[in-house]
Amino acid sequence: MRFSFAPARFLTLSACVASISAQTSFLYKWSFQDTSIQTTVPTCTRLAINITSFDTTTNSTKGTPPYYMTTYAIDGTPSTTLIGTKESDVSLIVDYPVGTLVLFSVTDANGSPGGTFAPMTVTGQSSLVASRETSHQTNLTAGASTSCIKTPSASKFTITPNVTSNSDLTTCDLLGLAIRGGVSPYTLSLVAATSPSVTNVTLPAGDNVYTYINRAAPGGHLVAAISDSTGEWATGAAIFNTKGTTDTECSGLASSSTHTDLPDLPSSSSSTSSTGSGGSPASTTTATSNTNPPRSGASTSTLSTSTTSSTNPTSAATALRPISLLGSISLILGGLMMFV
Numbered sequence: 001m002r003f004s005f006a007p008a009r010f011l012t013l014s015a016c017v018a019s020i021s022a023q024t025s026f027l028y029k030w031s032f033q034d035t036s037i038q039t040t041v042p043t044c045t046r047l048a049i050n051i052t053s054f055d056t057t058t059n060s061t062k063g064t065p066p067y068y069m070t071t072y073a074i075d076g077t078p079s080t081t082l083i084g085t086k087e088s089d090v091s092l093i094v095d096y097p098v099g100t101l102v103l104f105s106v107t108d109a110n111g112s113p114g115g116t117f118a119p120m121t122v123t124g125q126s127s128l129v130a131s132r133e134t135s136h137q138t139n140l141t142a143g144a145s146t147s148c149i150k151t152p153s154a155s156k157f158t159i160t161p162n163v164t165s166n167s168d169l170t171t172c173d174l175l176g177l178a179i180r181g182g183v184s185p186y187t188l189s190l191v192a193a194t195s196p197s198v199t200n201v202t203l204p205a206g207d208n209v210y211t212y213i214n215r216a217a218p219g220g221h222l223v224a225a226i227s228d229s230t231g232e233w234a235t236g237a238a239i240f241n242t243k244g245t246t247d248t249e250c251s252g253l254a255s256s257s258t259h260t261d262l263p264d265l266p267s268s269s270s271s272t273s274s275t276g277s278g279g280s281p282a283s284t285t286t287a288t289s290n291t292n293p294p295r296s297g298a299s300t301s302t303l304s305t306s307t308t309s310s311t312n313p314t315s316a317a318t319a320l321r322p323i324s325l326l327g328s329i330s331l332i333l334g335g336l337m338m339f340v
């Protein structure tokens, strides 16, 4: 089945399948207290985070502590860290190297998402000093150190997209994702920038290649990352600039997964994702599903500006629609949201 999204219409969709339940979007939002953090973020600095009700008029909904931050490090290895056990004390220390492109996504104790902002580039001290020229809110003493940065260990758990990370992905294009290492079953996370939700798809046990039909709204950024059944993240998370038509129905096409004996990656430089000729998956399809990623917002980088029509979380429930599930893919939509 297909989903059609009427223009200028706000739509939410929420469904839970399989063992994960209680994942609900639109309960809470988060933001860095330092509002100058928009396109860059300092490394090795404790960054205070505000968690507020999604409905700032009534405060009627909220997340459930503890809160976790998943940092999708592009062409690197994402990580999930505890950022606060109570709402009044939430903070993050970015420990990725200067120059890393990251997309932040907060999750609460129930796995309910708090949304994403624009991708940001990790900076060190000099950028912080420079940015202070134009901002009173940046703390000069912060970000001075790079001592916290983790040296990534060579990972044998990798994801190789067959479309180059950081390049364009056109509506209805096929994106092949080849997974090596890790412990099956794998979970694919599709994360759009400036979106309130995350789409998780758990592949059937044994499957290691996913073919994703790009139904993301054009004009945004979409991250594809893989984690395994032990919670480890694969190296090589990729980001794409979504392009093309806003008609994202892609009739007749369905995302699918399969098992393929993948050749070893050519060199040890496989810790970064590349064009991945080695990632060309086989054609056998064992399962299909219509996978709609979270929709990106417009060009805004604050979630609050893009949530005007969703003040009542129960409207998400009334918009709930059945989802076609074929094979054994578990499609977990924490919520979908589109702004036109």
Ligand SMILES: *[C@@H]1O[C@H](CO)[C@@H](O)[C@H](O)[C@H]1NC(C)=O
Pocket: 031, 032, 033, 034, 035, 050
């Ligand atoms: C964060 O919370 C503090 C204290 O409640 C408040 O003063 C500040 O304006 C908030 N900042 C943002 C960006 O929401």
Ligand SMILES: *[C@@H]1O[C@H](CO)[C@@H](O)[C@H](O)[C@H]1NC(C)=O
Pocket: 052, 053, 056, 057, 058, 059
């Ligand atoms: C909602 O919570 C914020 C703090 O997060 C507070 O400033 C505001 O007064 C509250 N509003 C209501 C209606 O309780």
Ligand SMILES: *[C@@H]1O[C@H](CO)[C@@H](O)[C@H](O)[C@H]1NC(C)=O
Pocket: 023, 070, 080, 107, 111, 112, 113, 187, 189, 198, 200, 227, 231, 334
């Ligand atoms: C999606 O999957 C990731 C990786 O398993 C997990 O950390 C996250 O909590 C899941 N849900 C959301 C809404 O991000």
Ligand SMILES: *[C@@H]1O[C@H](CO)[C@@H](O)[C@H](O)[C@H]1NC(C)=O
Pocket: 046, 139, 140, 141, 142
């Ligand atoms: C700057 O950060 C340091 C360390 O976190 C803190 O002790 C200090 O109070 C901060 N200064 C300002 C002006 O926020």
Ligand SMILES: *[C@@H]1O[C@H](CO)[C@@H](O)[C@H](O)[C@H]1NC(C)=O
Pocket: 162, 163, 174, 175, 176, 177, 210, 211, 280, 281
């Ligand atoms: C990526 O792989 C899929 C199959 O998984 C294939 O249909 C598609 O054409 C490939 N794209 C590129 C650019 O090689």
